[in-house]
Amino acid sequence: MKREQSFDAFISPPGLAGTLTLPENPRGLVAFAHGSGSSRFSTRNRAVARELNARRFATLLFDLLTPQEERDRSNVFDVAMLGQRLVATADWLQGLEPAVARLPVGLFGASTGAAAALMAAAQLPHRIAAVVSRGGRPDLAGEALPHVGAPTLLIVGGADVGVIELNEEALTRLGGPKALEIIPDATHLFPEPGAMDAVIEHASRWFERYL
Template structure:
């Protein structure tokens, strides 16, 4: 594994990298397809890492939409069994922001618009990090779980944000809509037909990957800026492919 070797002058990249954060190094994988239109930082915490088949499927789907991806484990293996770190939204969010800033060291990546993708327990971390004012995040997708745990920072997110929910994830619908209602940026809540977004329902998770890829492709291709605008709340029930 190479430490922050993301400055290689190649337009196509597929390599393991390590990102130093304080006293630890975070494991990550950088995948840049030919002629990328943007790059997404995909956050992983406990219980699911960059090698999980469901997550590698997401990377492939995104590459098919000409989206690069930095797929990063926000916790070391030792930290992943520490509940204090697993549920520390500020810790995970700050590490995600550091990973985004490391992309500026790459001649290829620094020119690409950047988005955040947080699924499950990493959903609030993605929103926490997206609220950082100087990082110029262009799009966010959060999938399930508790994005409301980003708290007061939700109102500071300026990037267009998509909330993706499984049709039978009723227990998370309320908290996701509560989080969406706290935002001032363009946002959409999309409910996929089918079951939840857990590993027990791979088809819905696969549809979620395509929905997320289309959102990022649309937003990053447009290079839409982070300026705040009036709230645009759209609650969409959607079944994809």
Template sequence: MTGFLALPPRAPAVVVLAHAGTGAARDPRYRRVAAALRHAGLGTLLLDLLTEDEGRSPHCVFDVTLLARRLRAATDWLRRETGLPVGYWATDTGAGAALEAAAADDGVRGVVSAGGRPELARPAALARVRAPTLFVVGALDTRLVGPTRLAADWMGCAPRVDVVPDAGHLFAEPGALEHLAERSRAWFTARPAAPAAPSAVPGGAPRLAAGQEDWQRGDGERDVRAEGAHGIG
């Protein structure tokens, strides 16, 4: 896996923007939402859950069990490195994986599925999710509106479903991406922060890869490569 970690000073939590492929850093949805979260003071990890070769295989892209396992490994890595609470944001099949991962981890602070495939998570897993969950789906994305509501009905955590008028699957219509970013920002900033887990790093500061020091001094527009992210999972 490859990830790009951005950690503002005194961030209260980190949101993993999990991509079921290799394009998180290039996808306009991921970039726009990550920027909104960072401006709100949250850390972000843009994470590709698959390698380049795996991303070309439909079997891997739809292997929710594999994706969830790697997302849990990334979560463990983040907690060790930062000691911060972790939330999930995902699209497409990555959303099903995020819900599977959250079902096995009551410490996840929140989940946002944006044009995702939550119905790919097992019904038993959906019923176990305790993290506050928001589904955002475009009204023009008629293929997903029904399955999203069905997945929400399986869940016991009273998820919220936000159907965005005049928006399609990619939220490319005027104003749709801004709406998605704002709803995602509001969802994660409204979640109460949990006490930080003990950090694996002396003094509680995350270890930084070369070049990350500029981010710590306030370079808020640049994603940085997460040290060791290729080896998590």
């Protein structure tokens, strides 16, 4: 049994659309921060969310920018602003029904969304319980990295040249429990056969361990 609720989140600015999915007796909630050029309809993130739902995690897929804001491409790469949107979203979740508000929260970030997730985790050390980055740019979180206490998993493709090195460097700066998983032969968006399955399994296990 699960129930799915669509909503307009009352986050500043209002109108950030998203979908909250609540399985029966959820063990935690994972909010998704998509990367540049993506949205809450990302097929990859939705695949991750479906598996998390099957493992009794609630999921929140939502847009970090309004349609008007998305027209300005600089907003897509403003990770500080996107991080504040995630902080506001965590506050919004705490205002929902107690069955949702009490759940431990994890963040799943892709591309620039990974940096936003880490910046939010640094600001909310007692609220964010775990972070997973898929093909992310954690290096863009900059000085926030040492302040991230939440257990963080960085997942990167083995053929994602350049991004691997950025993840390895960011890993050394993260403050809390941390790990790096490299998916052999996978490129940035993990389109290779079995690559996304590996991402989903690593992410699911991380959230099962820390949420």
